Amino acid sequence: MRERQGPSWFFFDRLLPIGTVVLVIILLWYGFAVLLNAKFELDQAARAKKQISTMELVQKTMAQDRPVLPAPHQVATEIWNTTALKKVTSKRSLVYHGWITLRSTLLGFVMGTLLGIGLAALIVHSRVLDKSLMPWIIASQTIPILAIAPMIIVVLNAIGISGVLPKALISTYLSFFPVAVGMVKGLRSPDLMLMDLMRTYNANRSQIFWKLRWPAAVPFLFTSMKVAVAISLVGAIVGELPTGAVAGLGARLLTGSYYGQTIQIWSALVAAAVLAAALVIMVDLVSRLVTRHMGMAQ
Amino acid sequence: MNYAILVSVALFWMFAWFMNTRLAMLSPANPVVARAVNLFIPVLFGITLIVIWEGLARGLHIPQVLLPAPSSIWARITSSTGILWADFYQTFMKAVLAGFTLGCGSGFVVAIIVDRVPFLRRGLLPIGNLVAALPVVGIAPIMVMWFGFDWPSKAAVVVVMTFFPMLVNTVAGLAASSSMERDLMRTYASDYWQTLFKLRLPAAMPFIFNALKINSTLALIGAIVAEFFGTPIVGMGFRISTEVGRMNIDMVWAEIFVAALAGSISYGLIALLERAVTFWHPSYRA
Numbered sequence: 001m002r003e004r005q006g007p008s009w010f011f012f013d014r015l016l017p018i019g020t021v022v023l024v025i026i027l028l029w030y031g032f033a034v035l036l037n038a039k040f041e042l043d044q045a046a047r048a049k050k051q052i053s054t055m056e057l058v059q060k061t062m063a064q065d066r067p068v069l070p071a072p073h074q075v076a077t078e079i080w081n082t083t084a085l086k087k088v089t090s091k092r093s094l095v096y097h098g099w100i101t102l103r104s105t106l107l108g109f110v111m112g113t114l115l116g117i118g119l120a121a122l123i124v125h126s127r128v129l130d131k132s133l134m135p136w137i138i139a140s141q142t143i144p145i146l147a148i149a150p151m152i153i154v155v156l157n158a159i160g161i162s163g164v165l166p167k168a169l170i171s172t173y174l175s176f177f178p179v180a181v182g183m184v185k186g187l188r189s190p191d192l193m194l195m196d197l198m199r200t201y202n203a204n205r206s207q208i209f210w211k212l213r214w215p216a217a218v219p220f221l222f223t224s225m226k227v228a229v230a231i232s233l234v235g236a237i238v239g240e241l242p243t244g245a246v247a248g249l250g251a252r253l254l255t256g257s258y259y260g261q262t263i264q265i266w267s268a269l270v271a272a273a274v275l276a277a278a279l280v281i282m283v284d285l286v287s288r289l290v291t292r293h294m295g296m297a298q
Numbered sequence: 299m300n301y302a303i304l305v306s307v308a309l310f311w312m313f314a315w316f317m318n319t320r321l322a323m324l325s326p327a328n329p330v331v332a333r334a335v336n337l338f339i340p341v342l343f344g345i346t347l348i349v350i351w352e353g354l355a356r357g358l359h360i361p362q363v364l365l366p367a368p369s370s371i372w373a374r375i376t377s378s379t380g381i382l383w384a385d386f387y388q389t390f391m392k393a394v395l396a397g398f399t400l401g402c403g404s405g406f407v408v409a410i411i412v413d414r415v416p417f418l419r420r421g422l423l424p425i426g427n428l429v430a431a432l433p434v435v436g437i438a439p440i441m442v443m444w445f446g447f448d449w450p451s452k453a454a455v456v457v458v459m460t461f462f463p464m465l466v467n468t469v470a471g472l473a474a475s476s477s478m479e480r481d482l483m484r485t486y487a488s489d490y491w492q493t494l495f496k497l498r499l500p501a502a503m504p505f506i507f508n509a510l511k512i513n514s515t516l517a518l519i520g521a522i523v524a525e526f527f528g529t530p531i532v533g534m535g536f537r538i539s540t541e542v543g544r545m546n547i548d549m550v551w552a553e554i555f556v557a558a559l560a561g562s563i564s565y566g567l568i569a570l571l572e573r574a575v576t577f578w579h580p581s582y583r584a
Contacts (some may be wrong), residue, residue, distance in 0.1 A: 025425075045538065109565030128322040131336065132343035143558040144518040145532070146435075149525070150542045151550050155364055158545075230431040237433050241526050249436075257527050258437030265439050273432045280431050 029072055036068040037061035078267040091247070094271050100248040102275060104164045105236040108171020109229050114177025115172060116228070117221070123180075124187040124213070125205065137180055146174070149238045167239035167248075171232035178227040181266045186220025187213045215294060222287030229279045237272060249275075300357045307353030314346040355376050366548040374548040375555060382556050389534040391448040393521040397456025402513055404457070405464025406506070410494075412465070413472045423469060430462045437523040447528050455524040460513040467509035470574040471502025474555070504579055513565045520559060 034057075041060045045052045052060070062071040071077075079094060086093035119137075123130045148168045156166040190212050198208045240250030249272050256265035321339050326332045348368050354360065355367035362370070375382065412418045438455050445451035475498050483493045525535025534553050541549040 013420055014424075017417050017419075019421075019423055021418070021421035022423055128319050128339075131322045131339040132318050133340075135340035136344065139562060143554075143561050144515060144522055146519045147522045147538055147557050148550075148554055150539055151554075154545075155547065158363060163449045224433075230433075234433040234435060238523055238526075241523075253436055253439050254527070257442065260443070260493065260580060262440070262443065269436045269440075272436050276432045277428060 015232075020051050026072055029069075030062075032096060033067065033069045033071040034058055034061045037064055037217055040064065040068070057130075066260050067262055070266050073264045074263055075270060079270060082267065088154075094252075094267060097248050097252050097268070098271050098275060101233070101236050101240065101250065104239065104248075105171055105229075105233045105275075105279070106169035107164060108168035108173075108235060109175050109232040111168065112172040113179050113225060114233060116176040116224070117183055119180045120178070120183030120187055121209070123184050134184070137177065140177065146170075146235070146238050149235065150241070153178030155240055170239040171235035174235040175228035175232040178224040178231065179221070182220045182227075183223030186217030189220065190216045204225045217295065218293060218294065219287075222283065222290070226280050226283050227289075229283050230276055233272070233276050233279060240290075300359070303353050303357035307482060310349050310353075311346060314342055314349075318342055347572060363545045363547055364539070367550060369392070371548050371551040371555065375552045378549070378552065382552060384532050384536050385534045385553065386556055386560065388449060388532045389452070389521050389525065390518070393524075393533075394450035394517045396449070397453035397521065398460055398513060398517040400453070400463045400509060401457040401460030405461040405509070406468055408461075409465050409468035409472065413469055418571075419469065423466065426466045426469075428464050430466055434459045434462075435520055435523045438520075439527045440445065441524065442527045447530055449462055449533075452521045452524040452529075452533075455522045456517045459516045459520040463512050464506075464509045465511075467505045468502060471505025472498050474498075474505060475501040500576075500578075503572075503576045507568065507576065510568050510572075514568055515561060518561050518564075522557065 038057060038061055041052070041057055041064075045057075061067070062074065064070075069072070081096040082092060088094075090096060119133070123134055140251035149264075152173075153166045154172055156162070156169070187209075194212060194216075194295060195208070197214050203211065234246070237250040237253070240246075240248040241254055249268050253265055258261070318339055320340075321335055324335055326335060332479075351365075352367050352369060355365055366374075402495070435455065438451075439460055441451045441454040445454050457541050479497055479501075480493065483497050488496065522535035525533045526539050529536040534557055538550050538553050541547075541553070
C-alpha cells in the first residue's frame with residue numbers, strides 16, 4: 001500500500017474512518033432511540049384512541065421526559081444545560097459533580113502512584129520482599145477489588161473519616177497495582193551490560209537507582225500511569241455509590257437510576273467518559289514532554 | 299488491650315521475617331526444592347499477614363464492625379455456605395459466565411471482521427482503545443433499566459465491559475505474525491482462511507489470552523457493581539451492599555473471600571489453558 005503523508009494522511013487514515021464510525025454510531029443511536037421509545041408513544045396513542053402518523057411518532061420518541069434511550073441531542077442539551085447554564089456551585093451543575101469526582105480521583109491517583117513506585121523500589125532492592133510480596137501483588141490482580149469499595153466507605157465513615165479521603169483510598173487501592181507491577185518491570189529493564197558498567201564505575205545502590213534504573217523506568221511509569229488514572233476514576237465513581245448518593249458523578253448515576261431519569265444518567269456517563277479521556281490524554285501529553293526532554297522520544 | 303497476644307504476634311512476625319530472609323537467600327541447586335522454596339516464601343508471608351491481622355483484631359479489641367478477625371470471618375463462611383453458594387450461583391454462574399462468553403465471543407468475531415476491512419480498523423480501533431479506558435461500569439444503571447433486575451442486566455454490563463479489551467487485543471494479535479511468515483504462507487498458495495487458522499490465529503493466541511485474563515477480573519467486577527444498582531434479593535453485589543448497610547462486616551468479608559476465590563480460580567484456569575494452547579511460546583519453553 002502507498003504510504004500517505006502530511007495532511008492527506010491525517011484525512012484519509014484518521015479523520016475519514018473515525019468520523020465515519022462515529023457517524024454510524026450516532027445514526028444507530030438515533031435509530032435505536034426511535035425503536036426503543038416507540039412502544040411508550042404507541043401505548044399513549046392507543047390509550048387516547050388516536051392514530052399517530054409515523055412522522056409524529058418519530059418526533060415524539062425524541063422528546064420524551066424519561067425515554068428508554070434518550071436521543072443524542074437530548075443528552076447534549078442536558079449537558080449544556082447543566083454545565084454552561086448552571087452556576088458551578090449549584091448542586092445541579094455537572095461541573096460541580098465532576099469536580100467532586102475528579103478531586104478524589106486525582107488524590108487517589110497521586111497516592112496510588114507514589115505507593116506503587118515506593119513498593120516497586122523496595123521490591124527491586126530486596127530479595128525477601130520480591131519473593132514474598134510480588135506473588136501477592138500479582139494474585140491480588142485477580143481479585144475483584146472494587147467489591148470492597150462499599151465496605152471501605154462505610155467503615156471509614158463509622159470511625160469518623162468521610163468526604164474525599166475514603167473515595168481517594170479506593171482509587172489508591174486500585175491504581176497502585178498497575179504502577180507497582182509496571183515499575184518493577186521498568187526498574188529491572190536495564191540490561192546486565194548497563195548494570196555491569198555502573199558497577200565498574202563503582203556506583204553504589206542509590207547512584208545506580210537514580211542514574212540508571214529510574215531513567216530506564218520512566219517510559220514504563222507513564223504506560224502504567226495511563227492505566228492507573230483510568231482505573232482510579234472508576235474507583236472514585238464506584239466509591240460514590242454506597243454513601244447514599246450525596247455528590248459526584250457516581251451519585252448522579254445512582255439518583256438517576258432511582259428516579260428513572262435516563263437523560264441524567266446518560267449525561268453523567270458522557271461526563272465521566274470525557275473526564276477519563278481528558279485524564280488519559282493529559283498523562284500521555286506529560287509523558288511525551290518528559291520523554292522528549294530526556295531524549296527518549298522515538 | 300491484651301499484651302500477651304500482641305507480644306506473641308510480634309514474636310511470630312519476627313520469626314517469620316527471619317525465616318523468609320534466610321529462605322530468600324538460599325538458592326538450591328535442585329529445581330524441585332527451589333520451586334518449593336519459592337512457593338513457601340509467599341505462603342509464609344500470607345500466613346504472617348493473617349496472624350498479624352488476627353492478633354491485632356483480638357489484642358487491640360478492634361470492634362467487629364470495623365475489622366473482624368480472620369477466625370470470625372471463617373466461622374461466618376462455614377456457617378452460611380448456603381447463602382454464599384446461592385449468591386455465587388446467581389452472580390458468577392449466571393451473569394458472569396453468560397456475559398463473559400458473549401462479550402469475549404463477539405469481541406473476537408468483530409476483531410476478525412475489523413481485521414479484514416482496513417477502513418474499519420482505522421476507524422474502529424482508536425474508538426475501541428478509547429472505550430477500553432472509559433469507566434464502562436457506569437452503564438450498569440442503564441442496563442438494569444433495560445433488562446430488568448435479574449441476571450440478564452448484569453450479563454449485559456459484563457458483555458460491554460469485556461467486548462472492547464477482547465477486540466483491541468485480538469486485532470493487535472492478528473497483526474503479530476511477521477510478514478516473512480505470511481509470505482511463506484503465500485508461497486504455499488494458502489488462501490485467507492488457511493493463513494488465518496494455521497498462522498495468524500495461533501500467533502494471536504498470547505494476545506487473546508491476555509484479553510481473557512483481563513476480562514476474567516473485569517467480568518466479576520462488572521457483575522458485582524451492577525448489582526449495586528438493583529437486583530433480586532440474591533447475588534454477591536446485593537449481599538455486599540445490604541450487609542454493609544446492616545454493619546455485618548464479617549458477612550461482607552465472607553463474600554469478598556468467595557469473590558477472590560472465584561477470581562483466582564478462573565484466572566488460574568485461563569492460565570492453564572493458555573499454557574496448553576501456546577506451548578510453543580518462548581515464555582513457556584524451558
